[in-house]
Amino acid sequence: MADARSDDPRDPTSGPGTDAGARPAGSVAPVAPDLTDVELTDSPFSDFLGFELLLSDDDRALLGRVRAFMNREVEPIINDYWTRAAFPHELVPGIADLGIAGLAYDGPGCPARGALVDGMVAMELARVDPSIGTFMGVHGGLAMGSIQLCGSDEQRERWLPAMARMELIGAFGLTEPDVGSAISAGLATSARRDGDGWVLNGEKKWIGNAAFADLVIIWARDEDDGQVKGFVVEKDTEGMTFDKQEDKIALRVVQNAEVHLRDVRVPEENRLQKAESFRSTADVLRVTRMGVAWQAAGCARGAFEHALRYTKAREQFGRPIASFQLVQDLLVKMLGHVTAATAMNTRASQLQDAGLLRDEHASLCKAQATAKMRETVGWAREVLGGNGILLEHHVGRFVADAEAIYSYEGTREINTLIVGRAITGESAFV
Numbered sequence: 001m002a003d004a005r006s007d008d009p010r011d012p013t014s015g016p017g018t019d020a021g022a023r024p025a026g027s028v029a030p031v032a033p034d035l036t037d038v039e040l041t042d043s044p045f046s047d048f049l050g051f052e053l054l055l056s057d058d059d060r061a062l063l064g065r066v067r068a069f070m071n072r073e074v075e076p077i078i079n080d081y082w083t084r085a086a087f088p089h090e091l092v093p094g095i096a097d098l099g100i101a102g103l104a105y106d107g108p109g110c111p112a113r114g115a116l117v118d119g120m121v122a123m124e125l126a127r128v129d130p131s132i133g134t135f136m137g138v139h140g141g142l143a144m145g146s147i148q149l150c151g152s153d154e155q156r157e158r159w160l161p162a163m164a165r166m167e168l169i170g171a172f173g174l175t176e177p178d179v180g181s182a183i184s185a186g187l188a189t190s191a192r193r194d195g196d197g198w199v200l201n202g203e204k205k206w207i208g209n210a211a212f213a214d215l216v217i218i219w220a221r222d223e224d225d226g227q228v229k230g231f232v233v234e235k236d237t238e239g240m241t242f243d244k245q246e247d248k249i250a251l252r253v254v255q256n257a258e259v260h261l262r263d264v265r266v267p268e269e270n271r272l273q274k275a276e277s278f279r280s281t282a283d284v285l286r287v288t289r290m291g292v293a294w295q296a297a298g299c300a301r302g303a304f305e306h307a308l309r310y311t312k313a314r315e316q317f318g319r320p321i322a323s324f325q326l327v328q329d330l331l332v333k334m335l336g337h338v339t340a341a342t343a344m345n346t347r348a349s350q351l352q353d354a355g356l357l358r359d360e361h362a363s364l365c366k367a368q369a370t371a372k373m374r375e376t377v378g379w380a381r382e383v384l385g386g387n388g389i390l391l392e393h394h395v396g397r398f399v400a401d402a403e404a405i406y407s408y409e410g411t412r413e414i415n416t417l418i419v420g421r422a423i424t425g426e427s428a429f430v
Helices: 057-084 089-098 115-129 130-150 153-164 279-313 325-352 357-390 395-407 412-424
Strands: 170-174 190-194 199-210 213-223 228-234 240-244 256-267
Touching: 057 089, 057 115, 057 130, 057 395, 089 130, 089 395, 115 130, 115 279, 115 325, 130 170, 130 199, 130 213, 130 228, 130 279, 130 395, 170 199, 190 357, 199 213, 228 256, 228 279, 256 279, 279 325, 279 395, 279 412, 325 357, 357 395, 357 412
Parallel strands: 170 213, 190 213
Antiparallel strands: 190 199, 199 256, 213 228, 240 256
């Protein structure tokens, strides 16, 4: 969970003509799948239009392994961890074995499987538990993405292979206690050059994975030139301390922390060499914002699937409630939202694979998918009636977790303004 308020990627100096479409490092050309021997029924029932059939055989097999792991290993235990606001560290080796960390990147040790399968994997994780999806989004998306997109060749070689194997877990520190949406202009954490290193001072908040991460990407403003730069701060560095954030009502499994930086010394070799302005964070967030759009589709899909199963098993007046007209109406509305979000995200991920994804594309997907996610999980709870608030039926967890996904990686309003600027040529940012 990068930011429960927002991580705003906008650069006030950018405009509707800003070119975010150059093929990013780590992108791959899409491969047309061979659908000769597949049927639409080969997809899960919630993949109503068979979007998974767009993937290659190898990528569909990977998605199947992720689905099996999440169903077998995560779903049976996750409610207990959610209730206790604890993280299931024993699952990490199994997740690592799936080989999905940094899935879309072609950096050293990374799978380089492309944006579309990466997005569908993110959806699959969130379909069972949005917290596990967020954990991977922070580690494999934000942290690894910062090093892949903003680090030197040496830095990528130094950190990415171990992160891909999940021997090192990453976190991403951008948001601060007093600023969320205005982070581009209001970032207060400072970086001062001192000899052959840097001294960092400041506070960060809502930093997912920070409570146990091995590497924390810290974004700080250079006192000399006023530009925002990125630093990889390693675990147990003197002066960096954490306070775990308690009493969350959403994504309770994600271990968010406030990060306190007090004269933290970081060597120059740990400064991300290609990050020279706030725009560098936007390069990362453009990609990971699509990941959140996919998470939203997954959260909605999970709630829908649990609701559909419930309606087939639950009987009232001598018949399953799935046979009631009003229940079917809600189920079809849910399926429509899930399918529409998947379609939009699929096209945007294809653009990403082709190097054509722009800020406004990712923002439209994130804003739309999360808004419809909220409606979908609400309808799922409605279908379950009073049972919808019991964790044993899972839907209540999706309802709560949706609130965090709706807000982080840019609020709906911020993303709306990014898209609005692109289509009108007028910036409405204050």
